[in-house]
Amino acid sequence: MHVLIVGAGLMGTTTAWYLGRHGVEVTVVDRAEAAAMETSFANAGMLTPSMADPWNAPGTLSRLIRWLGREDAPMLLRPHAIPSLAGWGLKFLVNARESTFRRNTLKNVTLANYSLDLLRDLGTELELSYDHTAGGTLRACRDQASLDHAASLAEFLAPRGVEFRVLDRQGVVATEPALGPVSGKIIGGVHYPGDESGDAHMLCRSLSRVARQQGVRFRFGTVVTGLRLEAGRIAAVETGAGPIEADVFVLAAxxxxxLLGRPLGLKIPVRPVKGYSITAPRGDWPEGPRIPVADDHLHAAVTPLGGRIRVAGTAEFTGYDDTVTPSRIANLMGLLERIYPEYAARMDRNAIEPWCGFRPVCVDGVPILGETPVADNLYLNTGQGHLGWTMAAGSGKAVADLICGQVPAIPIIDYRIDRF
Ligand SMILES: Cc1cc2nc3c(=O)[nH]c(=O)nc-3n(C[C@H](O)[C@H](O)[C@H](O)COP(=O)(O)OP(=O)(O)OC[C@H]3O[C@@H](n4cnc5c(N)ncnc54)[C@H](O)[C@@H]3O)c2cc1C
Structure with a gap:
């Protein structure tokens, strides 16, 4: 069996790896010149079953309206993107109902936990280096309402194995001493000891290297322009370099x-939600952060990645506009100044690497994994949204298992496209 995967980001690379493990012939096609050059390039780096809640939480509509037109808003809706969001946006809001949101959160935490276990095993077994830390993550809260919200979500997830400790101000600083200078602004927080962090790009690069050594083929610099459907099966992908045939196809783009599914009549309810990050050398900062800190009020996360510090955040509905907007980067700098003011004051600003990427957000906030109704040899691995790093290994293994006729370890019915 020859499986062709479109996309060499987190989803494509992990799927390829696990398929290779099953002894399958695999080709990965990507328009970029290397693995993980798009959304998997510079995300916040957090591996967080603790953040399994979809972004369309109850109250999303009122928050979106409140933030309309505010350039520093954590979630920003650009007017030009509204037509492309019409039907999807309505369903996004419908999924914000309390009962639906809770059900979807549980689906996510199941996949996130499974995935993190697999990633740990992969890292150890293959000796992958990806600036990994395992000291948990910390949610810092600047007001009682956000602390109460974080604590109640943590309690909801606890029966699913997400450990947590609710902390007062002293507890926050004891857990992450680098927050000492802003402790007066923080009223408390939640520490999730089971969370981890690491660089997704480094992981993809290392994993694709090992996969290639074990026989997986990567065809970089190759744009897939369409899929050829013949008698209920996909026969080939069309590319600028001609068609490539295979027995089974996975869309992990x-x-x-x-956009690849649409010409086949396959409606995939995933839309791009743009996010930004800045990465800078840690420099001489011995007292710098040990673990990622998500600042609930500021909607930003700061993650130490080896010798670097990464600040990530913001969600912008702006279609596929990949401009690195200066005001959004300035916004991230402003957030850094409020979380680690001393570092922001002395960091090397010339060395800052700004970046943006599109989170593939599914309308119900849960990924889409598995078979499609349009062709019996076409599979999907997409829609992981803000949790794609956390869910990558689990998503890749589940799809690889399905293709190879094995029952995945997670209840795949929760993630299939026919739930819509
Ligand atoms: C600011 C930000 C912060 C984030 N932080 C976190 C975090 O802390 N933790 C977490 O779990 N997740 C996080 N995420 C989410 C995570 O990064 C994504 O969910 C994940 O990277 C998506 O991976 P992917 O493989 O689906 O997509 P991608 O990485 O975008 O890969 C898709 C690949 O398909 C290729 N492709 C697309 N179309 C074609 C075509 N027509 N022909 C050929 N190739 C094609 C692209 O080149 C690309 O390489 C964050 C995302 C952002 C934007």
């Missing part, structure tokens, strides 16, 4: 997956 992140936010671009719906």
């Amino acid at each position: 992140g936010s671009f997956t719906p």
